[in-house]
Amino acid sequence: MKTIDQRLDALRERMRREHLAAFIFPSTDPHSGEYVPDHWKGREWISGFSGSAGTAVVTQTAAALWTDSRYFIAAEEQLTGTEFRLMKQRMAGTPSIAQWLAEELRESDSTEVGLDGMTNTYQEVCELKQDLRKRGGFTVRTNFDPLETLWKDRPEIPTRPVEMQPIELSGEETRSKLKRIRQALRSLHADGTLLSTLDDIAWTLNLRGCDVHCNPVFVAYLLISSHRTTLYINKVKLSAEILSYLTEQGVDVDDYENVADGLRHYSEYNILIDPTATCYTLARQVACQEVIFETSPVAEMKAVKNEAEIRGFRQAMLKDGIAMVKFLRWLQPAVKAGGQTERTLDEKLTSLRASQPLFRGVSFDTIVGYEAHGAIVHYEATAETDAVVEPRGWVLIDSGAQYEDGTTDITRTIALGPITDEQRRVYTLVLKGFLQLAMCKFPDGTTGTQLDILARQALWREGLNYFHGTGHGVGAYLNVHEGPQQVRMEWRPAAFHAGMTITDEPGVYLPGRFGVRIENTLLTIPGKTTEFGAFLEFDSLTLCPIDTTPIIVSLLSDDELAFFNHYHRRVEEVLSPHLEPEEQVWLKEATKPLTR
CATH class of the missing domain: 3.90.230.10 (Creatinase/methionine aminopeptidase superfamily)
Structure with missing residues (x-):
């Protein structure tokens, strides 16, 4: 399709200027979401594939998209007429992304593969780095997002208002949930944690939103320490009533863009970072003595309904x-x-x-x-x-x-x-x-x-x-x-x-x-x-x-x-x-x- 061809041409020009041999587009956002706000639908923008799961990879001479069996038929249809080749995950003969890149880049002058460290988890980036290093000394660059300049009509991050979830439906006050979260963190010898996943944040705070299609969540981060909790969010989303409620529950509010600064100034001895749910860039911002890479206890707490x-x-x-x-x-x-x-x-x-x-x-x-x-x-x-x-x-x-x-x-x-x-x-x-x-x-x-x-x-x-x-x-x-x-x-x-x-x-x-x-x-x-x-x-x-x-x-x-x-x-x-x-x-x- 002409539009996809034009986007690929523009991307490759940017890649040449940045000396990148390839660029990887995941389906997620900085919050490891399955369904994401339009602002982060970069994989769909570059490939035309609209499924909720998939990864697009573009080199100077080829393009491929990996997805699972739920989307094989839909992906075949949506990728028709583009350069993208469908890679059927977990099917015999389908190479991994690292295997495919190693083969495609064998004759490349560059050994650098790019991805946005804000939209790829810490674990995914570390595993890819290790895999690419083994397959030919390729390196991974995480501080470049080509969509910032290429995607001219890129949607803004949503600013819709946040709503209360009544206590008769949530069944437990936020203060109580925070206390239980801190107890769970202590059992893991952790002083605090960063919550990135939006449903974990909404559950913890007894708040709901409408920033993600079909999912009543809102874009934010929640930094919890042994003595303080800070919600990083665009404040226009919060009414005076919500702000008063958060104060009452012991939650401070700061701007969404300040989360990295909050991690750099985090004052506890250590912090738990879930490597499967925290983006690579933020995981690298923590400046405390020890980072405990462990699964967050919040997801399981949320899973057990009261x-x-x-x-x-x-x-x-x-x-x-x-x-x-x-x-x-x-x-x-x-x-x-x-x-x-x-x-x-x-x-x-x-x-x-x-x-x-x-x-x-x-x-x-x-x-x-x-x-x-x-x-x-x-x-x-x-x-x-x-x-x-x-x-x-x-x-x-x-x-x-x-x-x-x-x-x-x-x-x-x-x-x-x-x-x-x-x-x-x-x-x-x-x-x-x-x-x-x-x-x-x-x-x-x-x-x-x-x-x-x-x-x-x-x-x-x-x-x-x-x-x-x-x-x-x-x-x-x-x-x-x-x-x-x-x-x-x-x-x-x-x-x-x-x-x-x-x-x-x-x-x-x-x-x-x-x-x-x-x-x-x-x-x-x-x-x-x-x-x-x-x-x-x-x-x-x-x-x-x-x-x-x-x-x-x-x-x-x-x-x-x-x-x-x-x-x-x-x-x-x-x-x-x-x-x-x-x-x-x-x-x-x-x-x-x-x-x-």
Whole structure:
């Protein structure tokens, strides 16, 4: 594409003047965000690829983009007509960035690779430096951002106002959270820490914002020492009420741009810096005696929901379930009547959610994938791709909402008419994995990697698989993707404890044909305590019927069938009192027990 070609030409000219052989553009920002304000979407600007995960690398003669399996199909389409070559992460034959650079720069006069130290984490830069040094003595320069001059209409950093999260929803005062954070830091022999991740800051301060699309967070840093807490933020975002509240909670306020100076003048003996969440430039600014590079304790503290947050989740899921039932009841007749597309389905579902109390927006851009589009894991319909939805086959809808009392994330695959035997079989195998994870009981401290096989075993027996994670944490009116707990094939050491949320979302995607995913958000709750210790189990927060039309009941075990029917009975009992009579009739039919 002409625009991308022009940007690459301009970049390469700047690289020549700076004697750089290559430049690396990550998908993140100075706060290690998955979803970032437009100001930091440099990778999208230079490549045209809009996915939330990926890294673009440009040399004087080549360009490549690395992304994961969620975006393989979308990236192929968006990179078409540009110089960028798609690199499929974790697929056989795909080189790492360092391997590719070493090969591409073999004949280069320069051995210097550039990246912006403000948008790459300390750990990423250190690992890249070591890897490139081994592969030919390449060096990494971190103090240059070409976008400052090349991106002429670059959006400003947002200045939208910050809001309070009421104590009846947060469940704990900021003073108390800061006390617990300091106690956790002392157990790690640390005097203080810098919080860069925006959801950690919002949770700690019981504040919310709207600086990031779909995520109620605000751009800031929080520097915590043993005796002082300083919020670095653009002060125009703070009302007199918020400033008074922060003072009351023992939090000072300074300008966002002064965070590096604050680190240089940090007066404690040592500081904890999370190398996976703190950008390289700021990590290097600390001037105290010792830097402890360790995982921040705040993410795990935030992940364990208190009673008020759990109560809020249940309220939000009830509202979401009501909206989903209204939508599902409307869906098939509307499709049969004609005139519906992927985007009109999205608009209808969003409007039903928006009518619920405390609705604040969607928690991510809704995925409505009809038939073959369902095989594109993070598909988003555009004016060019918007497919007409017909009364045949099925549609995959992955959606969620931000309510002030909780965040939702749900996927349903819905048959709209005749479907194939292959679709029915794949759907049932995915459902088996979904049920096995939802049913499991496990010792406190089990990791998500240990649980992942439960969701995949029925698929693996048939030679099927999926390449995204099986589950992620969900924030309490915060980011829809939250950690540290995850369920996935790759090793993740974070342990599960009561109070943690997790999604349960296995799937199968057959490019050009169809995709299936079923997803609920679960809450980890206490189970039995035996001579072998405390056990945990999952309770479904999501309340919404699962389409029974495609299910091959004979493939379900007795336990799976009983669990499925019990879930549907609960959905009907909880949601029905909040529905209109005709909606109650529809729900009763949609949740009637399956029999052999």
